[in-house]
Amino acid sequence: MAKWMRVGAGIFAWLATVTGAAGAALHYSTSSARLPVLAASAASYMMIASVVGAVVFALLRYRVATAVAVLVVVAAVWIQAPRYVGESGGDGGDALTVMQANILFGEADPITVVAEVEARRVDLLTVSELTAEAVDAFAREGLDRILPYHFVVPEPGAGGTGIWSRFPLSDEVEYDGFVMNQVSATADVPGAGPVAVYAFHPVPPVYNTEVWADELSRLQEILESAPSGPVIVGADFNATYDHAQYRAMLTGRLRDTAEQVGAGLLFTYPAEARLPPVVGIDHILVAGGRATSVETVTLPGSDHRAVVAQIRLDHRPAHSGTP
DSSP: OOHHHHHHHHHHHHHHHHHHHHHHHHHHOOOOSHHHHHHHTTHHHHHHHHHHHHHHHHHHTOHHHHHHHHHHHHHHHHHHTHHHHOOOOOOOSSEEEEEEEEOTTTTSOHHHHHHHHHHTTOSEEEEESOOHHHHHHHHHTTHHHHSOEEEEEOOTTTTOEEEEESSOEEEEEEESSOSSOEEEEEEEETTTEEEEEEEEOOOOTTTOHHHHHHHHHHHHHHHHTSOSSOEEEEEEOSOOTTOHHHHGGGSSSOEEHHHHHTOOSOOOBOOSSSSOOOBOOEEEEEESEEEEEEEEEOOTTOSSOEEEEEEEEOOOOOOOOOO
């Protein structure tokens, strides 16, 4: 190989390795500055570059550089592995099907949304960007027949949020101080007791990364004060698994259902272009239970794919009387 080609290949390999290292650093970054927050959305892709760097260095027989690149690859694998390995767990108790859908200013096709809810036997539906017109359209298509209980706070544009349930709802709460609506309710699930259900939609970081980080932090505080029983969260978090601000919610009882089943990179956005989605910002979280499957569903008219999770709640210990 000509000397100039070796030099060029070496520079390329270093750039790839540095890109991979930057992706790993962004995964752990807690900065709310605009550039690192937006760049973290691509951190998984950046880490893949380290593999290219290691291969090129190995072909060039640059031992020290190869070792450095391999260390970056190992770090990337360590970071990404939990998303593919999944968690072990028992069979659990009562089964629930949960669906989270961002319906893009209420423009998602209501026929498809209701048909998916019915076909998949969804028990709990959380909706982002819910408008009053969408609420009426869902009712016309029979959503209230399938899920007869709901707590909805619709708004024009992207602000509305709602919960539909197969089971009676109580303790409805709308949380103040957020740009868009954040709501919760308690579902009375026969045989399982009360299940706390949250539907969240913090602002996207392109709106303002400082506000985005603050809203995620306050949503985390809300979840940390959740009841001790089962908890389910459906949300367009406007954050990927590579955002430390999102993963902070997973440090307590809550788990990301996609991570639980080892679903890998579950892409949900943007879904309206000819190319497939490239980031996963829609999530279903659970405490007091474990997902057995998670998948995405295309909703015509929306720029997000919906997320559907099959969840088994943990067995709840029976209370025995005092002799």
